[in-house]
Every structure is written in structure tokens, then in C-alpha cells.
């Protein structure tokens with residue numbers, strides 16, 4: 001794992017840098033393997049990045065879009081990560097519908113939804129049971145509490161090591177999420193972190209010693225590239 005921490009002046013700086021990293025990796029992946037896979041994060045920070053990606057003249061038929069986590073709401077709900085990415089990006093580009101892989105949140109039981117998405121990934125990546133796919137890029141954020149994707153502090157999801165997808169839990173609200181091992185199999189993980197409110201969690205996440213059960217983003221130690229793109233407000237002295 002190569003951890004690269006870059007401090008950008010503001011969110012626009014984070015967006016421009018993340019866009020450059022994504023475009024470079026998309027070009028390389030498509031040249032090498034004919035396809036580029038990216039998992040999207042939710043929340044508010046990535047929205048301008050999705051709007052910027054939508055402006056790019058990309059070979060959309062070669063791009064596969066997944067979500068790293070999803071709130072357990074329908075796509076037309078204001079909290080939906082799928083809805084946000086479609087409004088900001090996917091509705092504005094000629095990407096084949098089959099290349100968009102949202103997490104289905106219609107099953108009454110979220111564990112069924114998690115199993116279905118895991119089976120979908122196994123099919124798309126033609127995986128043998130127990131294998132983990134290496135997505136080209138996984139985008140992540142962190143919450144003030146140090147969570148990432150929907151891996152929240154002191155939840156069972158943090159201990160799931162043999163699945164691709166599991167059920168996260170925020171304040172007793174179910175989420176569907178990539179597991180830490182699935183994220184860690186990515187070729188490139190990019191964290192987008194903006195705002196002074198993230199600084200205390202970031203201090204704990206970057207500390208040489210710490211408790212991943214309390215600060216789950218500490219679990220993200222990919223074998224591939226690990227980028228932390230911080231704005232000035234979120235930045236801390238890196239130990």
C-alpha cells in the first residue's frame with residue numbers, strides 16, 4: 001500500500017485532483033483490460049466530482065459504475081446515493097443502463113439486498129465463491145465519527161471478512177455496504193475529505209496506533225494505491 005496524502009486549497013481543488021486521478025486510471029484500465037470499474041461514495045462531498053466527470057468525453061460503454069454503500073431508501077429518496085449520482089452525473093451521459101449497478105434496496109430484509117448485490121458482483125466479475133474483485137477505483141469519504149462507506153463504529157459490519165457486501169447500521173438504520181476486505185482489494189482507493197469537522201477523526205485515523213472499531217476508516221489499507229485528498233480545513237500534520 002502506498003498512502004499518498006495531498007492537501008488542496010478547497011473542495012474545488014479536491015474535485016480537480018480526484019478527477020485527474022480517475023481519468024488517468026480510467027485510461028490505463030481501458031487500455032489494459034478494455035474496461036474501467038469505479039465504486040461511488042455517497043454524502044455531499046463527491047457531488048461536484050460527479051458533476052465534473054459528467055463533462056468528460058469518456059468511452060462510456062467501457063465504464064462500469066457501482067456504489068460502495070447505499071442508504072436503505074428508494075432511489076428517488078433525497079438520501080439515496082444512487083439518486084444523487086444519477087442527478088449529478090449518470091443521467092447526463094450516454095452510459096449504457098447495463099453499466100450502472102445500483103444496490104437494490106427494495107427487499108424487505110436488508111440482508112437479502114446485501115446477498116443480491118454480492119451475487120451481482122460475483123456475476124459481473126465472474127468470481128468463484130470466496131474470491132474478491134479488484135475494482136479499479138473506490139471512492140470514499142469519512143464521517144465526523146471516522147466511519148467510511150457504511151462501516152460505522154462498533155458495528156458488526158466491521159468484523160465481516162469473508163463477504164463482499166454486508167449490512168451496515170447507522171443509528172439503527174440499515175445500510176448496504178462494501179466490506180473492508182472488498183475495499184482493500186481495490187487497485188486504487190481515493191478518500192475525499194473536506195471540512196474542519198473531519199479533523200478530529202482524521203487525527204485518529206492517521207495516528208500510528210488506534211482503534212479501528214472506533215475509527216473504521218483505519219481498516220482501509222488497500223494493497224494498491226491509497227489517496228487521501230484533503231482540503232486545507234480538514235488537513236492535519238501527517239504523522
Ligand code: 6PG
Pocket residue numbers: 041042043044045046069070071081140141142143147148149150
Ligand atoms: C454515505 C457515504 C459516507 C460518506 C461520509 C462523508 O452514504 O453517507 O458513503 O460514508 O462518504 O459520511 O459524507 P460527506 O461527504 O457528506 O461529509
